[in-house]
Amino acid sequence: MRLFETTDAGSIEIQIDEDIQARHEELAERNRQLFADRGIRAFDITGSVGAGKTSLIAEMVQRLSGTHGVAVIAGDVATTHDAERVTGRGAKKVLQINTGGMCHLDAGLIYRALGQLPEAGLDVLFIENVGNLICPSFFSLGVEARIAVVSASEGAHVIEKHPAMFESADVVVLNKIDIAGAVHVDLARPVADLQAMRPGIKVIKTNCLAGEGVDEVLQALRLA
Ligand SMILES: Nc1nc2c(ncn2[C@@H]2O[C@H](COP(=O)(O)OP(=O)(O)OP(=O)(O)O)[C@@H](O)[C@H]2O)c(=O)[nH]1
Numbered sequence: 001m002r003l004f005e006t007t008d009a010g011s012i013e014i015q016i017d018e019d020i021q022a023r024h025e026e027l028a029e030r031n032r033q034l035f036a037d038r039g040i041r042a043f044d045i046t047g048s049v050g051a052g053k054t055s056l057i058a059e060m061v062q063r064l065s066g067t068h069g070v071a072v073i074a075g076d077v078a079t080t081h082d083a084e085r086v087t088g089r090g091a092k093k094v095l096q097i098n099t100g101g102m103c104h105l106d107a108g109l110i111y112r113a114l115g116q117l118p119e120a121g122l123d124v125l126f127i128e129n130v131g132n133l134i135c136p137s138f139f140s141l142g143v144e145a146r147i148a149v150v151s152a153s154e155g156a157h158v159i160e161k162h163p164a165m166f167e168s169a170d171v172v173v174l175n176k177i178d179i180a181g182a183v184h185v186d187l188a189r190p191v192a193d194l195q196a197m198r199p200g201i202k203v204i205k206t207n208c209l210a211g212e213g214v215d216e217v218l219q220a221l222r223l224a
């Protein structure tokens, strides 16, 4: 966004983008400090609508709940469906944020939700961002790592069409490998695009319905 102020001497551009971005970074830093103080390792799980974010989180929570104090914050425009799907997997707390229309979570929203988490006994927090590959990539939440989930049914060119998301990811999960053939997608293409964009980035193929590859995701996050 660009904002101009008109004076007798002409128009002056006010650097509103930079100011807003700097404010978001400050809020993210406050979260980062809070996570560090409370010994919580937090992860931002992003990806398109229906990519498999909730399915992956539910599988990870199930595997970790015996050894870790896990909490989940699920972000969606509306409904509590995702929080309900994760409930019963062993998390100590599951919260749902409804953005009411906003296409991403931000550090301020997360900070407010953190006030609802137990003060003690948590060491892992999974944050499911709102489903899309655009807005969430521009907002840091103050987490340790971002996991971008992309599914085979999003097509072979999804990586190159959404560079900001994949440039900001620390781990990429390529989900729904079981249906790649049915939707005529050769997974070699997104994998090659990722390696060209981010040489050496960890890319893990999963079938979250069957739980395949989930242990590898946990290893990549140094949770197993
Ligand atoms: N075939 C197949 N289906 C999957 C897989 N993972 C998830 N699904 C299905 O895909 C649909 C969407 O999965 P979700 O986990 O809800 O996806 P999401 O990214 O959380 O979706 P939003 O929160 O709406 O953005 C559900 O019907 C899942 O059962 C997979 O690996 N293979």
Ligand SMILES: [Mg+2]
Binding pocket: 053, 054, 055, 082, 128
């Ligand atoms: Mg979901």
